[in-house]
Amino acid sequence: MKLTLELVKKEIEISKIQGRFLQGTIFPGNKQGKRQFSALSLDESLTPTITNIISNQHWSKLKAHLQNTDPNTLLRQLLNSGADPELILRYFTWSQKEFKLSHSLELTFRILNSLAHTKKYSKIRSFLDKFVKYEKDYSVSAIFHAISMSGDSFCVNSILADMLVLAYVRNLKILRGFEAFKRAGDYGFKLSLISCNPLLSGLVKESENGDMEFVYREMIKRKIELNVISFNIVVNGLCKVGKLNRAGDVIEDMKVWGVSPNVITYNTLIDGYCKMGRIGKMYKADAILKEMVAKGICPNEVTYNILIDGFCKDENVSGAMRVFGEMQRQGLRPNVVTYNILINGLCSDGKVDEAVALRDQMVSSDLEPNVVTHNVLINGFCKNKTVNEAINLFNDMEKQGVDPNAMTYTTLIDAYCKDGRMEDAFALYNMMIDRGIFPEVSTCNCLIAGLCRKGDVKAARSLMNEMVSKKLSADVVTYNILIDSLCKKGESRKAVKLLDEMFEKGLNPSHVTYNTLMDGYCREGNLRAALIVRTRMERKGKQANVVTYNVLIKGFCLKRRLEDANGLLNEMLERGLVPNRTTYEIIKEEMMEKGFVPDIEGHVYNVSDTNVKRR
Numbered sequence: 001m002k003l004t005l006e007l008v009k010k011e012i013e014i015s016k017i018q019g020r021f022l023q024g025t026i027f028p029g030n031k032q033g034k035r036q037f038s039a040l041s042l043d044e045s046l047t048p049t050i051t052n053i054i055s056n057q058h059w060s061k062l063k064a065h066l067q068n069t070d071p072n073t074l075l076r077q078l079l080n081s082g083a084d085p086e087l088i089l090r091y092f093t094w095s096q097k098e099f100k101l102s103h104s105l106e107l108t109f110r111i112l113n114s115l116a117h118t119k120k121y122s123k124i125r126s127f128l129d130k131f132v133k134y135e136k137d138y139s140v141s142a143i144f145h146a147i148s149m150s151g152d153s154f155c156v157n158s159i160l161a162d163m164l165v166l167a168y169v170r171n172l173k174i175l176r177g178f179e180a181f182k183r184a185g186d187y188g189f190k191l192s193l194i195s196c197n198p199l200l201s202g203l204v205k206e207s208e209n210g211d212m213e214f215v216y217r218e219m220i221k222r223k224i225e226l227n228v229i230s231f232n233i234v235v236n237g238l239c240k241v242g243k244l245n246r247a248g249d250v251i252e253d254m255k256v257w258g259v260s261p262n263v264i265t266y267n268t269l270i271d272g273y274c275k276m277g278r279i280g281k282m283y284k285a286d287a288i289l290k291e292m293v294a295k296g297i298c299p300n301e302v303t304y305n306i307l308i309d310g311f312c313k314d315e316n317v318s319g320a321m322r323v324f325g326e327m328q329r330q331g332l333r334p335n336v337v338t339y340n341i342l343i344n345g346l347c348s349d350g351k352v353d354e355a356v357a358l359r360d361q362m363v364s365s366d367l368e369p370n371v372v373t374h375n376v377l378i379n380g381f382c383k384n385k386t387v388n389e390a391i392n393l394f395n396d397m398e399k400q401g402v403d404p405n406a407m408t409y410t411t412l413i414d415a416y417c418k419d420g421r422m423e424d425a426f427a428l429y430n431m432m433i434d435r436g437i438f439p440e441v442s443t444c445n446c447l448i449a450g451l452c453r454k455g456d457v458k459a460a461r462s463l464m465n466e467m468v469s470k471k472l473s474a475d476v477v478t479y480n481i482l483i484d485s486l487c488k489k490g491e492s493r494k495a496v497k498l499l500d501e502m503f504e505k506g507l508n509p510s511h512v513t514y515n516t517l518m519d520g521y522c523r524e525g526n527l528r529a530a531l532i533v534r535t536r537m538e539r540k541g542k543q544a545n546v547v548t549y550n551v552l553i554k555g556f557c558l559k560r561r562l563e564d565a566n567g568l569l570n571e572m573l574e575r576g577l578v579p580n581r582t583t584y585e586i587i588k589e590e591m592m593e594k595g596f597v598p599d600i601e602g603h604v605y606n607v608s609d610t611n612v613k614r615r
Contacts, residue, residue, distance in 0.1 A: 050074070054087045059094060071095040075107055085114040089123060105138060105146035109160065113150035116159050124160070128167040132176070140176065144183045158189040165195035174202040178211050185218060197229055204237035212237045216250075226257060232264050239272030247272060266292040267303050274310025282307075282314050299330070305338050312345030320345050334365070340372045347380025355380055369400070375407050382415035390415060406432070410443040417450025425450055439470060445477050452485035460485065476502070480512050487520025492529070495520055499536075509540070515547045522555025530555055546572070550582045557590035565591065566598045573600060 053062045066074065075095070078088045088111055095101055108131070115124050147160050161184040168177030177199050184191055196219055203212035216234045219226055231254045238247040247269055251261050266288060273285040285307060292299060304327040311320035320342060327334060339362040346355035355377060359369055374397050381390035394412060397404055409432040416425035425447060432439060444467050451460040460482060464474050479502050486495040495517055502509050514537040521530035530552060534544060544552075549572040556565035569587070572579070579587075591598055 050078070051083050051087055054091045054094075055084075057090075059098070062091075062094075063098070071099055071101055072103065072107065075103065079107070079110050079114065085111065085118050085120060086123065089115065089127070102136065105142060106149060109143075109146040109150035112160055113147075113153075113156055116156045117151075117153070121159075121163075124163055125167070128163050129170065132164070132167045132171050132173060140179045140183050144180070144187055147189075148187055154189075157187075158184075158191070161187070161189040162191045162195045165191060165199060169195070169198045169202045172202075174199070174206050174208065175211075178203065178208070178215070181215060181218070185222060191222070191224060193224065193227060193230060196224055197227075197233060200230060200233040200237070204233060204240065207240075209237050209241050209243075220253075226259065228254070228259050228262055228265070231259060231261070232268060235265055236268045239268055239275075242272070242276060244269070244272050244276065261295075261297070263292075263297055263300055263303065266297060267300075267306060270303065270310075271306045274306055274313070282310055282316065282319065285310055299332075301327075301332055301335055301338065304332065305335075305341060308338060308345075309341045312341055312348070315349070317342075317345045317349045317351070336362070336367055336370055336373070339367065340370075340376060343373060343380075344376040347376055347383065350384065352377075352380040352384050352386075369402070371397075371402050371405055371408065374402055375405075375411060378408060379411050382411055385419075387412075387415045387419055387421075404437070406437055406440050406443065409437060410440060410446060413443060414446040417446050417453070420450075420453070422447075422450050422454060439472070441467070441472050441475050441478065444472060445475075445481060448478060449481045452481055455485075455489070457482065457485050457489070474505075476507055476510050476513065479507065480510065480516060483513060483520075484516050487516055487523070490520075490524055492517060492520035492524055492526070496533070499533075509537075511537075511542060511545055511547065514542065515545075515551055518548065518555070519551045522551055522558065525559060527552075527555055527559060527561075543575075544572075546577050546580055546583065549577065550580075550586060553583070554586050554590060557586065557594075562591060562594075562596045566596075566600075569598055570600060 050062070050065065053065070075088070075092060078091060092103060092107075092111055096103060112124050112127065115121075115127075143164065144161070147157050147164070150160070151157065161180070165177050165180045165184065168174070168180055177195075181191065181196070181199055196215065200212055200215055203209070203215065212234065216230075219230070231250060234250050235247045238244070238250065251265060251269070254261055254265070270285045270288050273281050273288065289299060289303065289307065292303075304323055307323045308320045308327075311317070311323060324334065324338070324342060327338070339358060343355045343358055343362075346352070346358065359373060359377060362369060362373070374393060378390045378393055381387065381393065390412060394404065394408065397408070409428060413425045413428050413432075416422070416428065429439065429443070429447060432443075444463060448460045448463055451457070451463065464478055464482070467474055467478075479498055483495040483498050486492065486498070499509060499513065499517060502513070514533055517533045518530040521527070521533065534548065534552070537548075538544065549568055553565045553568050553572075556562070556568065569579075569583075572583075587598060
């Protein structure tokens with residue numbers, strides 16, 4: 001008997017040394033605490049019986065076999081026996097659920113390794129998807145160590161690493177995916193475009209452009225063969241953050257790699273220049289179009305829509321119409337998006353009649369105007385102060401089978417409010433709610449602004465409180481409207497209480513908020529209070545801007561403290577802020593015309609009309 005015990009002890013000790021011994025701990029649903037399993041293996045001759053039980057899913061029989069055996073030990077035995085990996089996976093899943101057991105990373109990736117050897121890739125993908133979704137506090141380093149220890153095949157380990165990166169990205173754990181990408185490089189595992197392209201795309205969507213550029217450089221360094229999709233993702237990411245020259249360099253990289261840029265590549269670059277907001281941006285966008293055509297790449301509807309939109313936003317509607325004509329000459333049919341962009345451009349330029357004519361042309365081309373078309377035209381009519389025309393168009397929408405949305409109602413409500421027709425505005429607001437269209441914060445802001453214009457701040461405040469019942473939260477704009485109204489009424493002290501309320505609600509006041517309050521106090525002659533507001537603003541990380549200085553300079557001028565106003569003007573220039581038209585007007589009207597010549601760093605400013613020139 002003693003001899004037998006000694007042999008058992010010796011066998012356990014050997015198992016420990018070889019790293020095959022693992023005690024399984026199970027946490028049952030009752031309060032009996034932990035249940036310990038024996039580390040003894042089942043007789044190896046029983047392995048075929050066990051695999052047969054697993055195959056037939058006779059779990060009660062298997063449970064009986066495991067009465068005195070650790071489930072982990074059986075799992076190791078199955079792996080060592082060379083049993084069918086799918087059966088081992090079935091047992092793995094069952095044992096985890098049945099015994100509330102968490103298997104080690106080592107065993108987990110040994111199973112995945114065996115599945116990869118038998119090319120059961122769909123099983124691995126499914127497993128890793130759940131693994132990353134519900135993973136415990138495993139570090140990426142620990143996971144990669146387990147992959148490296150799971151088998152000797154570099155190819156198989158690379159496949160597992162590749163699938164892991166993809167699983168992270170698919171589960172929107174982009175930064176974990178990025179960490180896995182870096183760790184794969186440390187181990188020398190070869191990744192593929194199947195994981196790298198989605199990772200690049202995920203990093204761009206998360207605005208992690210520095211990491212995206214790192215992945216791109218590493219892909220080239222690791223000799224992962226990039227395709228046109230890879231390059232297009234990188235170009236898009238760079239264009240989104242305004243790195244247009246760098247995006248151009250990537251297009252040159254494409255050529256070096258023997259990958260030809262396609263229409264998507266050029267569309268992305270053209271879009272980047274159109275959204276750049278610099279002088280001459282459209283000239284550059286036009287030049288890229290010419291380069292694209294010269295290289296035999298045909299522009300498509302998207303190309304022209306991007307250019308038309310760029311010209312419209314650049315307030316160059318004639319340029320947009322020129323591109324529109326070129327598009328048709330190239331045999332491309334403008335779509336609803338094309339017409340909507342142009343109609344909006346014409347309305348923004350005050351050419352509402354031309355916009356309506358273009359809408360009619362759109363209809364004659366067998367294209368149905370959608371809610372965006374109607375919203376753009378309604379907005380055009382409202383800006384043109386022809387609200388009745390806008391209402392007529394609104395009434396026609398139902399006849400044409402187009403449902404108005406929140407934007408439609410908000411645009412009309414805003415127009416009514418600006419026209420002082422508050423009853424009509426609230427009637428439309430109630431109609432909107434009755435039709436099941438939920439108001440947006442901007443809708444309520446229009447009504448609050450309308451009430452404030454009427455001087456009814458109490459009703460405006462009441463409406464702001466009602467927003468809560470509609471699950472809407474007042475935003476910075478809401479508070480700015482109320483603060484502005486109170487300041488104009490000479491009630492800046494009440495307005496400051498709203499500033500305190502903003503902080504209580506977790507809102508971050510804007511420059512407009514602070515500047516409005518300073519202006520209110522300056523109008524009341526309370527310069528000390530205005531400067532306290534400035535101090536509060538700067539403590540919150542917002543530095544005084546040109547508007548801040550204009551407000552304060554004028555405030556000091558109105559109190560005839562011209563030397564102090566001159567000091568503020570010097571301070572503004574020292575901070576590198578450029579005076580605007582309002583600054584010049586204040587200097588002229590409040591200083592020069594009252595006989596005070598401002599001294600700026602020893603130089604005298606002459607004011608001619610609204611310009612200030614340094615001698």
